[in-house]
Amino acid sequence: MDTQTKMASAVRTGFVTKNRAAVSLLFLMNGFLVGCWAPKIPEFAERLQLSKFQLGLMILVFGLGSLTMMPIAGAQIARHGSRLVVQAAAFCLLPILLALTLAPNIATGAVSLFLFGGFIGAMDVAMNANAVAVEKSMRRAIMSSCHAFWSLGGLIGSGLGGLLIAKLGVLGHAELATLLAAIFLGVAWPMILADPPHPDERKEKARLPLVPLPWLLGLMALFSMVPEGAVLDWGALYLRQELDASIALSGFGFAAFSLTMAIMRFAGDLVRDRLGGVKTLRICTLFAIAGMLLAAFAPDAETAIVGFALCGIGISNMVPIAFSAAGNIPGLKAGIGLSVVTTMGYSGMLVAPSAIGFVAEHIGFTVVFMALPVLLVVVLLFSNLARYADGISGGGH
The missing domain is CATH 1.20.1250.20 (MFS general substrate transporter like domains)
Incomplete structure (x- = not known):
């Protein structure tokens, strides 16, 4: 080694x-x-x-x-x-x-x-x-x-x-x-x-961490991934049913979201190295909130697609930052912190779409997209925890 x-x-x-x-x-x-x-x-x-x-x-x-x-x-x-x-x-x-x-x-x-x-x-x-x-x-x-x-x-x-x-x-x-x-x-x-573990770590029994930090980061990942799941699963239907988009146009909501997300993920590391985890997360979350609100209040499908594109810019780096922070929690092995945060995050992607579908059936997608920024505001309130993602650059915490 x-x-x-x-x-x-x-x-x-x-x-x-x-x-x-x-x-x-x-x-x-x-x-x-x-x-x-x-x-x-x-x-x-x-x-x-x-x-x-x-x-x-x-x-x-x-x-x-x-x-x-x-x-x-x-x-x-x-x-x-x-x-x-x-x-x-x-x-x-x-x-x-x-x-x-x-x-x-x-x-x-x-x-x-x-x-x-x-x-x-x-x-x-x-x-x-x-x-x-x-x-x-x-x-x-x-x-x-x-x-x-x-x-x-x-x-x-x-x-x-x-x-x-x-x-x-x-x-x-x-x-x-x-x-x-x-x-x-x-x-x-x-x-x-x-990346073999230390001998003393190997003897330690694997159990769920009792410290609150991984659970709070898990909540950040969850609240970042629920809006992502909403756009992926319901964006096209929202454009089609509530904003009268054509079938071709309704597919562009997810495409615009995916495209800006992929581009920003390739750029995200350079941005994060320059600005640090906390500032990057705050900027991303503000983009995501603005995008989601624009999509919710859009008078037409084209405006909503621009909203989804902005949302993709924002959400792109929120989850990677939460995952990096989870792997750098002081006194906790990377695997344990990450398993808590990834499990909580992905459970949002798995459970939320069906719940959103049920709610939207009764009150419509517009209200759902108006409510989702509330989750992103919670991420903004916890954004200071993103400082643990910077543990990588200084070699310590």
Whole structure:
């Protein structure tokens, strides 16, 4: 480890290292597989003859898999380091897309979907923990660009998915997607940063932290991800139903949001290195609030799309900053802090969309989008906690 530490400090001025390339590829692979699943859902539902309600339950099974495996991954990272856990989770994830494609009945489909959600979630915690370790070794922020690679992977997976299914069929698509994911993992595998825990940490029992800080950061991640989930799942429907957008135009809400989010995630690390975590988070949150309010009060679809684009600029770096801070909590292992924050954050993405749908059915989306900035105001109130994200640049807390 001594030589590795020396190497890490020697390259801290470098912008791209092998470790950074590896963790970026892991984020790309994870996002790509999630993106590949989205266009398969209609065929999956048809093959297993699922009603809308049953499909909703199946998607909930995916979420339950994630929420079950994320804390387990956090505990294993505390014991074995993130490298081993991310390799194991990514390796186990590879065949699941094929399993989902070949599942002959509801029972095998549900098990496959639970495992898919589980290994996606476990890999998510581990790759975020590895990104924190790489940030520390490089002494520079990389978390935002890692999440940009996840967004890029999702965009490639979902963008090509429909075309490939039409050309190659569902099995051909699953085989090609699995092969590409295996290539991403194969290239990353030897370069993943090893971050073994200290011997005294290994003996310590893994348990939920009793200090409030990870839970407060988890709340920040949750309140940042609920608006993200709302735009992703309901933005198009809001534009179509309440602002009379055409089908083509209604798709631009999510596209504008995704585009500004991906661009700002690639720029986010440079901004954060310059301004620090707290100031960056405050600026981002103000952009997100302004964007969400503009979308809510928009007189037409075009104005709402501009609002969603502003919202994407804001939300882009809120979650990466919360994750970086979670991995740098003084006196708490990165894996434990991250598993709390990622689990709370992603539970917002999983639970909120159905709750929002229920509320919107009764009072409309306009009221929902007007209410969401309240969550972002809470993030603003807690923004001082983002100072822990800067633990990477000074080598201490």
